[in-house]
Amino acid sequence: MPELPEVQTIVNDLITSGLVGRRIIKAEVQWPRTIATSSVHRFCRLMRARRIERIERRGKYILMSLDDQQTLGVHLRMTGRFQWGALGESLDKHVHVALSIDDGRVLCFHDTRKFGRFYLVKEPLALLGNLGPEPLSPAFTVAVFKYRLAGRQRQIKPLLLDQTFLAGLGNIYVDEALWAARIHPMRASDSLNADEIEALYESIRRVLRQGIRHAGTTLGSGSNNFYSLGRARGGNASHLKVFRRTGAPCPRCRQQIRRIVVAQRSSHVCEHCQRQG
Ligand SMILES: [Zn+2]
Numbered sequence: 001m002p003e004l005p006e007v008q009t010i011v012n013d014l015i016t017s018g019l020v021g022r023r024i025i026k027a028e029v030q031w032p033r034t035i036a037t038s039s040v041h042r043f044c045r046l047m048r049a050r051r052i053e054r055i056e057r058r059g060k061y062i063l064m065s066l067d068d069q070q071t072l073g074v075h076l077r078m079t080g081r082f083q084w085g086a087l088g089e090s091l092d093k094h095v096h097v098a099l100s101i102d103d104g105r106v107l108c109f110h111d112t113r114k115f116g117r118f119y120l121v122k123e124p125l126a127l128l129g130n131l132g133p134e135p136l137s138p139a140f141t142v143a144v145f146k147y148r149l150a151g152r153q154r155q156i157k158p159l160l161l162d163q164t165f166l167a168g169l170g171n172i173y174v175d176e177a178l179w180a181a182r183i184h185p186m187r188a189s190d191s192l193n194a195d196e197i198e199a200l201y202e203s204i205r206r207v208l209r210q211g212i213r214h215a216g217t218t219l220g221s222g223s224n225n226f227y228s229l230g231r232a233r234g235g236n237a238s239h240l241k242v243f244r245r246t247g248a249p250c251p252r253c254r255q256q257i258r259r260i261v262v263a264q265r266s267s268h269v270c271e272h273c274q275r276q277g
Helices: 004-016 040-047 124-128 142-149 156-161 171-180 194-213
Strands: 024-029 052-058 061-066 071-075 081-086 095-101 105-110 117-121 258-262 265-269
Touching: 004 052, 004 061, 004 081, 004 194, 024 040, 040 117, 061 124, 071 124, 081 095, 117 124, 142 194, 156 171, 156 265, 171 194, 171 265
Parallel strands: none
Antiparallel strands: 024 095, 052 061, 061 071, 071 117, 081 105, 095 105, 258 265
């Protein structure tokens, strides 16, 4: 599933492609359930002739602000991605939404698993209100992180995956951040000392920035992997230290990286560096 760096990469690529300022001539929907907020008919009517004024990210959502004060939020879930098509071209069977643009291109939403969702809302808070802070925003300080951790008594990994606690993290970047901070994913969140909290805070921000710098993480070559606009691969996989490196030596201590299950999610740890305590 695309996480913060992958979604940011798609947003950056959509902006670079010149989509901001363009007008949508028409919307077509081939899989009605992709549209979460209204009927297909109403969605297509509301999208027609709208100009895209801004594209940004919040958590794992892509947000397109339209010229009528509405916001189109897209959550990619497992396999959603965008690709360009051309007017008059027949649509791939995995393209569930197609937005025809006034410059002759068609922005296609391709989603083999069909879990991706489009939300057309007047009030973005209705969609985003429950999200925790943005880990890379200046407002998210180590003091804020400490404050949010105080009194929480969950295992640290599922807590970091909880989008209402902190927005944007998923399995890859949580495993990487916990390894970098030498914290075992099963540690209780209220057992972390001040140094560990600070190390974790720094690690989360570092692994996310690294992921963005390398345009996201694409693992393997299957069609369900992360691809940015136009099937562009992210280059961050070769920079991962533990994720999907089961059996390989820990880059820090050379002990074998192990795969364990934490809160039903596969997790990659060096149990020498990351002690359960
Ligand atoms: Zn190690």
